[in-house]
Amino acid sequence: MALTQPYQGNPVGVRPLAKIAGGLAVVYCGFRINNFDLLLNPVGWALCASALDRLRGPVGEPFDRARAVALVMVCVSAIDQLAVLNAGDLEPTAAVQVIGYTDNLGGITAVWLIADAVVRRLRADGHGSRAAVVDVLRWTVTGLSVLGTMAGLGYAALGPALAVVWFISLAALVVILYGSADLITAPARTEDVPARSEDAPEPPAPPSDGRATST
Numbered sequence: 001m002a003l004t005q006p007y008q009g010n011p012v013g014v015r016p017l018a019k020i021a022g023g024l025a026v027v028y029c030g031f032r033i034n035n036f037d038l039l040l041n042p043v044g045w046a047l048c049a050s051a052l053d054r055l056r057g058p059v060g061e062p063f064d065r066a067r068a069v070a071l072v073m074v075c076v077s078a079i080d081q082l083a084v085l086n087a088g089d090l091e092p093t094a095a096v097q098v099i100g101y102t103d104n105l106g107g108i109t110a111v112w113l114i115a116d117a118v119v120r121r122l123r124a125d126g127h128g129s130r131a132a133v134v135d136v137l138r139w140t141v142t143g144l145s146v147l148g149t150m151a152g153l154g155y156a157a158l159g160p161a162l163a164v165v166w167f168i169s170l171a172a173l174v175v176i177l178y179g180s181a182d183l184i185t186a187p188a189r190t191e192d193v194p195a196r197s198e199d200a201p202e203p204p205a206p207p208s209d210g211r212a213t214s215t
Contacts, residue, residue, distance in 0.1 A: 016051040016186055020114060021178035023047030027077070027107065028170055041077035041103075045070050048114065054186040055117070062117035069110045076106050101149060108145045111173075112138060118177065121184050130180060137173040141166065 014022075026044030052067035080103040083096045092100070115138035122131035144166035150156040 014051075015181035016054045017118070017181040017184050018178050019051035020048050021174045021181075023051065024111065024114075024170075024174050024177070028174075041081060042074045045073040045077055045110070048110070049074060052114070052117075055121075055184065057187060062113070062120050066110065066113035066117050069106070069113055073103075073106050073110050076103050079103075101152070104145070104149050104152075108142055108149070111145075112142050115141075115173065118180065118184065122180065125183065127180075127183055130176070130183070134173070134176060134180075137169055137176065140169040141173055144169065 023044040023046070026047065027041050028044075049067055049070035052063050052070055056063040056067050058064070076099075080099050083099050084092075087093070087096050115134055119131045119135050119138070122128070122134065144158075144162055147156050147162065148158050148166065151158040
């Protein structure tokens with residue numbers, strides 16, 4: 001027999017929002033040797049997806065949508081890194097470039113959805129000022145990321161100053177997500193736990209044989 005009791009999350013483990021911040025840091029902090037990023041992007045996206053899985057609610061809820069995109073990015077970023085590694089020092093082919101731009105746009109989408117889910121939860125929990133800061137940072141990071149992608153395609157020019165602003169904005173977003181880890185926790189869930197001995201049902205009384213006992 002099992003009883004259903006509220007699950008409050010693992011107090012010893014890493015808080016979900018801190019895990020997301022760490023995952024984004026792994027994705028966007030490059031440390032390359034021979035065109036190979038030692039900070040594997042798929043690992044960073046996997047960290048994000050794992051944390052979002054703990055925060056998600058019903059299907060279609062903001063954290064659930066962000067988790068779905070993060071899972072897609074695990075595969076896309078892995079393909080992108082394999083393609084870059086395979087190309088080596090050669091001029092990247094059109095296919096490699098398409099994979100790279102897909103990885104960029106997917107990353108922009110994932111960051112937007114993660115920040116959107118955080119903003120909605122912070123506002124719902126009464127942390128309006130912090131939600132406003134996250135909202136400004138997500139717009140800044142997203143806008144500059146789109147400009148950077150367009151610059152790579154030759155449709156825009158992203159000067160060094162804007163690149164620095166993008167990096168500072170992204171770093172600030174990661175820091176504030178980490179700092180908000182105590183404000184957004186995993187929702188209460190239910191899981192089976194062993195029944196306590198005092199809650200066990202009493203054994204049924206033995207059947208009566210119809211004879212009275214004398215005193």
